[in-house]
Amino acid sequence: MSSPVTSLDELLAIGDDALIAAQRLAQWCSRAPEMEEDVALANIALDQLGVARLVLSYAAEVEGAGGDEDTLAYLRDDRQFRNCLLVELPEPDFAFAIAKLLFLSAYQRLRYAALASSADERLAAIAAKAVKESAYHLDHATLWTLRLGDGTEESHRRMQHAVDELWPYTHELFEGNDLRPAWLSQVEPVLAEATLARPTDGWAPTGGRAGLHTEHLSYLLAEMQVVHRAHPGAKW
Amino acid sequence: MSGAVSGAPGPVGAAARPAWEAAAAVVDPEIRVVTIEELGILRDVTVDPETRRVTVTITPTYSGCPALDVIRAEIARAVRGAGYDDVQVATSLAPAWSTDMISPSGRAKLAAAGIAPPGPVGVPGSGPVGLTLRVRCPRCGSPETEQVSRFGSTACKALWRCRSCTEPFEHLKAH
Numbered sequence: 001m002s003s004p005v006t007s008l009d010e011l012l013a014i015g016d017d018a019l020i021a022a023q024r025l026a027q028w029c030s031r032a033p034e035m036e037e038d039v040a041l042a043n044i045a046l047d048q049l050g051v052a053r054l055v056l057s058y059a060a061e062v063e064g065a066g067g068d069e070d071t072l073a074y075l076r077d078d079r080q081f082r083n084c085l086l087v088e089l090p091e092p093d094f095a096f097a098i099a100k101l102l103f104l105s106a107y108q109r110l111r112y113a114a115l116a117s118s119a120d121e122r123l124a125a126i127a128a129k130a131v132k133e134s135a136y137h138l139d140h141a142t143l144w145t146l147r148l149g150d151g152t153e154e155s156h157r158r159m160q161h162a163v164d165e166l167w168p169y170t171h172e173l174f175e176g177n178d179l180r181p182a183w184l185s186q187v188e189p190v191l192a193e194a195t196l197a198r199p200t201d202g203w204a205p206t207g208g209r210a211g212l213h214t215e216h217l218s219y220l221l222a223e224m225q226v227v228h229r230a231h232p233g234a235k236w
Numbered sequence: 237m238s239g240a241v242s243g244a245p246g247p248v249g250a251a252a253r254p255a256w257e258a259a260a261a262v263v264d265p266e267i268r269v270v271t272i273e274e275l276g277i278l279r280d281v282t283v284d285p286e287t288r289r290v291t292v293t294i295t296p297t298y299s300g301c302p303a304l305d306v307i308r309a310e311i312a313r314a315v316r317g318a319g320y321d322d323v324q325v326a327t328s329l330a331p332a333w334s335t336d337m338i339s340p341s342g343r344a345k346l347a348a349a350g351i352a353p354p355g356p357v358g359v360p361g362s363g364p365v366g367l368t369l370r371v372r373c374p375r376c377g378s379p380e381t382e383q384v385s386r387f388g389s390t391a392c393k394a395l396w397r398c399r400s401c402t403e404p405f406e407h408l409k410a411h
Contacts, residue, residue, distance in 0.1 A: 036385035036395065043387040050300025054329075125329035129299055132332065132411060140386060 003121040008062050009082060011123070012072075013209055014111075015055030016083035019073060020217070021104060022048035023224050024091060033094055040140060041097070047133040054126045074228035078218045079211040086169040088208075088217040095155070095162040098144040103166060105137035106186045107173045114179070142190050149194025156195065163191065164199050171204035249283075255290045256281040258318035265306040266390045267408075269349040272307060276337025279328055289322040290315050295333045297411075298391040335392075335411050346408060347374045352381075352396065354410040371407050373398035383407075 025045035032038045056069040067075075086104060091097045112134055115127035148159040174180040191198050207213065227234075259281055260273035272278045272294065280293040292311050296304050308325040315323045335354035338346075343353040352374045370379045378400035385395040386409070393406045 036387070039389070040385060040387035043391055046300035046302065046391060047298060048300070050296075050298060054299060121330075125332070126299070129296075129329050129332040133298060136386065136409075 004119050005062055006118070006120045006123050008059055009209070011055055011059035011062060012082040013084075014115075014123075015052050015059055015072070016081050017087055017104075017108070018048045018055065019052035020081070020083045020087040020220065021100075022046075022052060023220055024087060024100070025097070027091070028094075028097060044101070044137050044140065047130075047137070051126065051130045051133075055123075058122055058126070070228070074225045078213050078221055081211065081213065081217060081221075082209055083213075083217075084169070084172045084208045085205055085214055086166065086173065088214060088220060089166065089169065090216050093158055093162070095148055095158040096166065098141055098148060099159065099162040099166050101137060102141035102145050102187065102190065103170050103173075105134050105141055106183050107170075107179065109134035109138055110179045110182050110186075111177070114177070138186075145190055145196070146194045149191070149196040159194070160196050163196055167199040167201075168203045168205055171201070172206045172208060175206065175209060251285065252281050252283045252290075254318045255283055255292070255315050255320055258314040259292045259311050262307065262310045262314050264303065265310070266303045267346070267349075267351065269345045269351075270338075270342045272311075274339045274342030274345065276339065276342070277307075277333060283320070287322065288320060289324065290320045291324045291326055293326045293328050295328050297333050301391055303390075333411075335408060338408075350374050350405055351393065352405060352407040354408045357410045371396055373401060373403070374405055375403050376401040381405075 022045045025041050025048065028041040029038050029045075032041055052073070053069050056072045060067045060069060060072055063072075086100060089096075089100070091100065109131055112127040112131035116124050116131055118124045118127065145159065148155040150156070151159075170183075171180075174183070188198055260271060260278055262272050264270055264272060264275055267275075275297070277294050277297060278292070279295050280291075282291045283289070284291075292315060294304075294307065294311070304327070311325050312323045334357050336357050338354065346353045352371050355371075371381050371383075372379050373381050373396075376398060378398055380399040381396050382399060383394060384397050384404065388395045388406050392408055392411065394409050395404065396407045397404045
């Protein structure tokens with residue numbers, strides 16, 4: 001008997017979160033505050049990309065339209081992406097990159113841990129592998145959050161600003177799941193130890209899972225897809 | 237099961253033995269002192285008794301390991317060199333690779349090459365910040381070491397420094 005298959009929309013949500021996060025993280029390469037951090041964020045981007053490839057390959061098979069991971073990554077338009085808004089938002093300074101990584105990796109770790117016991121065996125195997133990598137990402141984001149939040153006056157100000165700006169976008173992560181209490185119990189102590197104020201809940205922008213994105217995704221996709229679209233079928 | 241002869245990890249059938257040995261000798265393209273067998277990423281080798289098609293199953297270390305394509309190509313080349321014309325390399329994710337799967341000889345070779353081998357994998361979810369206890373310097377053996385960066389030149393390694401002999405070194409992270 002074969003295992004049940006996850007819906008295309010859900011696979012795209014998981015795969016697109018990882019793909020868009022990978023693209024944003026990779027943009028830090030050569031721009032991070034220190035060389036070790038270039039390497040670290042590029043490594044985390046690679047982990048995200050690895051998960052994206054596995055999930056989007058699976059999604060392409062489920063879709064059954066003859067496409068593959070590349071068709072889904074490079075030939076869909078913005079309205080066809082199902083990632084959460086958080087991952088597509090720009091990162092105007094390093095504090096934004098770290099706050100996003102903290103929020104995203106805490107969520108992905110919980111999500112993958114839950115999916116690892118999914119009845120869909122293929123997705124469960126991908127998630128069981130990814131959850132170990134997310135734990136590293138969360139460790140890394142935690143250490144930087146403490147360092148910046150409990151650092152200088154300037155680093156504290158910037159980290160608090162990033163946390164405040166991004167917090168509303170975390171609500172969307174928990175549409176269709178009940179992981180927010182567990183996520184809060186992970187994130188809140190980190191913020192507290194970093195002497196950062198936990199923002200109050202209020203505005204909760206949404207739409208990513210339905211393909212309604214910010215304009216930032218369109219610019220990101222333009223850069224990510226331009227080579228593939230300009231040279232269809234090119235190999236190297 | 238079909239009549240296929242399995243190469244590993246149990247007893248190896250005579251028909252699969254040369255294919256297994258050829259695949260097992262492939263070295264990791266990023267850490268060229270250990271073989272894929274020693275790293276624990278070679279999962280299975282089967283030979284179809286009728287078609288003589290060889291199927292080699294491997295597992296990635298990390299989901300995004302960029303060395304995987306090279307490893308696939310080198311396995312195919314090695315097994316073809318052992319006299320099998322039809323070689324397929326399959327990827328399996330479950331059970332997820334862990335550094336606990338690295339063999340004792342693999343650990344010894346890593347240490348000899350200046351890469352501190354991983355300790356046992358900790359209990360998952362045991363805390364928000366994982367700690368690696370006492371990584372010994374692969375050059376002087378001192379336990380007085382510190383992590384410089386948890387991400388190194390490849391996905392599976394971290395960058396460390398020895399406070400005794402002051403040399404930097406790489407550490408294969410327990411994973």
